[in-house]
Amino acid sequence: MKITGSPVSTVSVGAARVDVSAGSDAAPAAAAAGAPAALQSEVLKPAAEALRAMPDFDAARVAELRDALARGELPFDPARLAGLIQKFHGGR
Numbered sequence: 001m002k003i004t005g006s007p008v009s010t011v012s013v014g015a016a017r018v019d020v021s022a023g024s025d026a027a028p029a030a031a032a033a034g035a036p037a038a039l040q041s042e043v044l045k046p047a048a049e050a051l052r053a054m055p056d057f058d059a060a061r062v063a064e065l066r067d068a069l070a071r072g073e074l075p076f077d078p079a080r081l082a083g084l085i086q087k088f089h090g091g092r
Helices: 026-033 044-053 059-070 078-088
Strands: 010-013 016-019
Touching: none
Parallel strands: none
Antiparallel strands: 010 016
C-alpha cells in the first residue's frame, strides 16, 4: 500500500528508530521486527493459530438461539436490553 503525503523521516519502533520515507515498504517490516517479545512468544503461537482458524461467529449456535427465541423458549426482556444499550453508550 502506498501512502502519499508528507514524508516521514524516522519512525520509533520500540527502542529502535527506523529511517523510512513515504511509500517505503520498510515501515511494516520494522514494526514487525520491533514488536514486543511477548507477542512473538512460543507459548502464544498455538493460541494465535487456533484463533485464526476459528470462524468469526458460531453460525450453528446463532441459528439455535434464534430458533429458541422464535419458539418462546428463550426469555427476552426488551426493556432490559434497551437499558443495557443505553448504559453501554453512556445514557442514564
